[in-house]
Amino acid sequence: MKLWNGAGRRIYMQEVGTRDGLQAESAFVATEEKIALVDALSRAGVAKIEVTAFVSPRVIPALSDADAVLRGIERRPGVVYSALVPNVRGAERAIEARADELNLVMSASETHNLANLRMTRSQSFDALSAVAHIARDTGVAINVSLSCAFGCPMEGNVAESTVMEWCDAFIGTIGARGVTLCDTTGMAYPTQVAALASAFRTRWPDTELTLHFHNTRGMGLANVLAGIDAGAHRFDASLGGIGGCPYAPGATGNVCSEEIVHALELMGYDTGVNLGGLIDAAKRLPALIGHDIPSQIVKAGRRLDLHRPPADFGAIRERAHGRPLPAAPQV
């Protein structure tokens, strides 16, 4: 199957750790550390970075320095610097701080939208439209992230037709450049991903489609591969795998950037990312956020990061070679 052989196909990695990850942390990461992190990520070759969120500092104190961070980073050509904005006020701040793209969020599930954003989906959509109106006037691109596109932790399944209808509203009515289908609580599974991504690609071949998976139930990489097989080539991921899930304490959240890049590079895909640079950046996270990170690659190293044989290996080999017969009893 073609999927197993990447053959140099380009996959675009989009970093969400600095927003989706850090917003879930109780520690406040210093502004200059955040800037250094974003700069390390862009130097490593990540295609897009969700740098921060322009939200109320009362609601998310961890990102209260959104303006300073977005103004302080080094702008590397080709990298898209995105910011999450919940409303017109946030959009104005993000545009002033020179965001390349505004990321807007609403949920495919009415219950989740109410519980999370305290609005109906219809009210959220109106708010999104207002932001899009401003963005259009300033030439800043719009991406809409649709939460719970693969299921709602309270409602259960979300119909594919519901997801497609909202996408139609984002693309047709709002004029979004891109849509992100978000697996907010890790309910996506490969069969579903392949079907939904394929339906999206067929209907909107020219719209930027991003898939945003969480590894909550261990299916993150498998979902990425199902997405690739269905024609998707943009994936959100979080450095170190940071970012939890409020519905599953202790479970991992976002898929881990260096794990996805490590796997895709081995499979022959071109992620454009310098894996070493990415791992170095991830290794700085525990000191910044004050705890261990989920990243399996930081723990175990890359596939060919080899280990030395045991210290007495020479003696073991000599003894073995000196034995004419196997150690086990003969029959």
Added chain:
Amino acid sequence: MKLWNGAGRRIYMQEVGTRDGLQAESAFVATEEKIALVDALSRAGVAKIEVTAFVSPRVIPALSDADAVLRGIERRPGVVYSALVPNVRGAERAIEARADELNLVMSASETHNLANLRMTRSQSFDALSAVAHIARDTGVAINVSLSCAFGCPMEGNVAESTVMEWCDAFIGTIGARGVTLCDTTGMAYPTQVAALASAFRTRWPDTELTLHFHNTRGMGLANVLAGIDAGAHRFDASLGGIGGCPYAPGATGNVCSEEIVHALELMGYDTGVNLGGLIDAAKRLPALIGHDIPSQIVKAGRRLDLHRPPADFGAIRERAHGRPLPAAPQV
């Protein structure tokens, strides 16, 4: 692609937690608890269980009760009760305790074989042959597990031809009923798995092929799917994901049985396993081994294990519906 739609295809789940998992634990799990665990696994519908290992109690004290466990379990028709044996002495004990199958181990890597078994591969093969000779006389089946089939943590890549040559020796010379290709330290990646499993299946269509993956670098489920796509349908996995990796402290080891079953069932495969029963068994592990387990499914629940909306959800909804305009400022 056919892979994403299981369409009821049968996948055989083989449990290694009671051997590969428990042998790595410092806690000694009481014999009756081990027996209860094996019985819970067979009741849940697992196809094969590596019950224990007949090794020196000095080397692996955690499994010093191998005879009592294998004699004490309930024998469910259709379930294969396997035991790891390192030599003729172990094989004799396992056969006396009524093992259905003996699992023999050697490594595809000379360095790993020496470091791990203190013999050359050739000496290990002679020992295996001696065990197989005994097994043949008693009608007990032989499976050979080839460690480092996807790479050696000290040597690096292992040539596919090396793996195929050893498989040929196991099948052609020893007459093994089955071969397990083991990803001992989590070096396998999907492209490689698809190629190796496909080469094996083509050459030995009638030999029982098992793939044994570790999730050390987050590629466990993706490797299982690559294996299925290449025609494999037997997979080792460990309840709760227990069993570490000596080369990566803190990293996860074996792929987690309930994670694999959860994913494959969602994809429409028939694992024959009652997932609820499997999860219940996994939930008992932390009390037995004295620490948390890697299982993401135990932490996060199944995909449709839903959550209640927040306690003030009624009030949130009422307020939202009472608002004629979106909460966001209008333009």
